[in-house]
Amino acid sequence: DLADELLLEMVEEDVRGLIEGTCLQNAPILHFSAKADEDCNQTLRAELTRLAQGWLDDVAHDRAQRQARPFAMSVDRCFSRQGRGTVVTGTAMSGSVALEQQLQALPASQLYRVRGLHRHGQAVERFVAPGRVALNLAGVHIDQVPTGTVLCVENSLSVTERFDAEVTLLPHVRAAMASRFRAMVHVGTTQIDAAISRLDGQQWRAGEHAFVQVHLDQPMAVAAGQAIVIRGSQVDPRFGQTLAGGVVLHPQAPRHRLKDSIVLDGLEAVANGDERQQVAAMVALCRQSGADELELARWLCLSPNALTKALKSALAQGHIRRFGQPTRYLSPSAVDSLEDRALQAVKAAHLAHPDRAGLDHLQVCRQVGDWLEPTMVLAVIRGLVRRGELVEDNVLFARPDFVPRRQSARAEVVDALIDVVSAGGLAPAIGNALVSEVQARVAIDSAEFTLATKQAQAQGDLICIKVGFWVDRSHIMAMIRAVFERFIDAPSFSTGELKELLGLTRKHLIPLAEFLDQQKVCNRSAQGDRTFRPSALSAWRGHHDPEVFLSGF
Template sequence: MRAIIGTAGHIDHGKTALVRALTGIDTDRLPEERDRGISIELGFAYLDLPGGDRAGIVDVPGHERFIRQMLAGAQGFDLLLLIVAADDGVMPQTEEHFEICHLLGVRQAIFVITKTDLVDRERVDEVRAEIEILAAGTGLEDAPVLAVSAHSGDGIDELRREIVERLARAERRAGSGPFRLPVDRASVVKGHGVVVTGTAAGGGVAPGDELTIVPGERLVRVREVQVHERRVESAEAGQRVALNLAGVERGEIRRGDCLVSAGVPAQTSRFDALVEIRPSARKPVRSHQRVRLYLGTSERLGRIVWLDGLRAVEPRSSAYAQIAVDENVVAFVGDRFVLRDETASYTLGGGRVLVARAARHGSSDTVGPMLEKIDGDNPAARVAGFVEATPGLGLAPRDVALELGMAEDDVRSLAAGAPDLCLLPDERAPALVAPADRCRRWKELITDRIGRHHASHPTSPGIELERLANLREVRGDPHGLKVLVETMIAGGELTRRGGRVALPDHRPSVEEGDAELAGRVLEAVRSAGTMPPGLKQMSEEFGVSIRKLAEIVSVLCDRGEVVKVSSDLVFSRPVLDDVESKLRAALAEREKITAAEFRDLIGATRKYCIPLLDFLDRSGVTVRQGDYRRLRSR
């Protein structure tokens, strides 16, 4: 069974003793913990279930000084055991742990009153009432409250039965998507090397898999996988996992790092999220306020920036925000996190990641509607909202699938059927999923820019793609621009001319003052036959720049009057057609021809013959074989 049980509660309320009573395992492993009788570090155990299954148990420390350890362990609970000692009742850390578990999205809980052997029934009823007040108005207000004594064993069997029943109802985490394991413990096991443990947050892992340690880019290989001290062939999201790793030393991985499937984007310096501010914040949380972020097993300092113009958010309220961290953190869509004040003295709130690798938003940007789509239950709307919220034209279907935890085929089919999305260049082989209105806007910008280029440079066959990339809105996404231009060319909205693009109806024309120059160039090329003057020579003879001459030649080429065979040589079209006709006739008789024989055939020098032969090779007329040319077979 893929399930994690977590304990939480105030210091010395009997969490570790309860775990020992349920499992027979003592989770206090440090000498200091045993000497002082309190948990300092995370403890781990497992509970044997009917049918041979095991559920993992994470026992978190209760002292306020160890809240960081508690936050590292509380990620990914399927069932919470909130422990309240009968003699103390609900205490400050009880409330804070409950707040944290609420923020981390825990949906199943059992409230456990411990140490009932120390008090009378009336006191147990008083504590039960305190728990009801604590849970009122939350998603856990209907959770059962059970009274037990780890010392006498009273109520332990009933608690064990309730755990089994609750786990059967628990919502299972998806095992799809990339594997990721927030590391909560790393050690060296004699004879094995580095072993790390954690609760798998997504995907699956097996021996031989390559993983990346993030932050960073270090690759490691999985030697062995264990779940609850048993060697297994694979492990999935929702299981307590131990991995024996190759390719890493003990000092190179620690709690707070994350192991992720190799090649998967995981790091981010800012993410968009829905954030809830809790009563424990005591006062409004201001935009750009410094905060301490707890995500996975990591802890980062950063700032919270409220979106859509909000300046502050009151306790008991929720709003969309961007969290910008000082150091990269691992984040995926749907991840839960907790925010505390900068000094880590109290909890401000927490939330859920909606865009893991977000762009910086301007003060006038309206982001909320897009994030609302991602936050909803409609898969097509989630895809649309996600690509709308990311910079550039769009995203590859694979990237959308990885970020949203969906199958790539599902992303493609959803995009194909959604009127507000488009697949580029087409549905059969999509390179990008993009918002339809953004595609239309980019097309309008591209068409307008090319039209203005044609108006100001009538002799030019078109505009270079690099100059289109300078458009303000498309700047920063050259890949998206290239895909969209290729789509427009395939659809007849643009045409390609050499290394440039143009509107389909554009015909380069000679400017009024250059008509005489164009006539002189054409006459010079025609009259010279198979040995025409080069561009550099004509530039000197006519007293014009090579750039101006190149524009004139480009227009003549587009008209079909001349053909450019090399960077400097231009031939009259009739002359070139005659050369090709003579060559085909000669090769029909002798099958092959040398450069010297070709020179004699057309009556030109080697300076002209070699560029001509290379041009004919590129044009598909001939093929070179050593020192000979043959007709290319069709």
């Protein structure tokens, strides 16, 4: 009654500082007097009742959520009883188990039948978590379910070597610790050496909360929401005091970069958000791989009904999107990234293969990411088709403005090329000069000119002497005939004599002479003179047909 407003405000700030980080952190602060009347006491009782009821409701809700999830239990003792066989005991974390049910032992992934259940020494037909329970398993030796094994419903838990967690460094840890250190991580009834990275990249200080990624030395079964304890010392990470404790947030996390705000915000939402926010954040943490409903059930502390409602809400509000068959969920940012990669893949294919109409769906899926579910990637690409950013024609995807180059030249272009080359005899236009002469007869571009030369060669009308230099086949045959008839009885002939015979300049003569060498008609000596090869002389005398030397054309 004697306290003024300023004193009350100061005391309230002191109390807030004392209860920060405890279960009373958000509790209301009531002002009352030691000489309070009955009305003030009633107010205090009502507020305490409301606070206690809130806690009880939270406990009941958490218990209901755990009971709705699949059964899971960490084995802390395993023994064999005569007439019974193998018996394991432990504290069940969630769900229920009944006689004759099949349970999976992780990380070994073996299935075993439950043929007996005991709770506090009494046989029961069904057990509902949480609590202690003993399971009599059929067809298993005690060595197959050692301490640390997790028994669960098949495919309901993740076996992982990496998970994300929210942890608190205990107040007694005085020295600052590096953002990455090694320690012993205790999960359930087992412990494994691990490297622990603080995801915000900061040094550790006593009492701090932080998000971490734990890299285990061996795979282990981990459940979302499961408590972990970190022990170690700077001398030996396997021994020492308890350093920190926390809970698992993402049991099968991808590798994260340090100081990634998207990852930190996502883990914050998984830790403290409502059910819809948890689903949206977990899907975003999966990046381009996305997640299906079974994976989300393993990675979130939600009952099946709560997960279904959260998925519907997140979809309706556009926080996640659904693709593929079976259905996978992606965040909008992941969809944008996949769409951009698909567009870039199609663009690169157009540049690399301008004569092709596009990429088929398997090629696009491989280019976008061969580790991704193909039906999901295809569904994303078809979204681009619906928006007009890509077109689909006979399962080929292309950009709307893309026109493939001709795969064959027009007949009139091939005819014009052959006419121009034939008119030049053994000395036709070469390179760009040839292109210009053909363009003077018919409108073409360089790509169609290239196609025309390939077609003319394939048809046997033109022979390529060197790059850019084509000669009509009939002129080459006449040249070979003239060379044999003139020099067959001569021991050798010079380049000058060949020039005199053919009446060519060196521009055309040298490539043609080298062509004769390549076709094994002649041999060129060190002095520059040429002689007929014995095999060529024999072939000529036997057939008198230049075609013998053009069999490859």
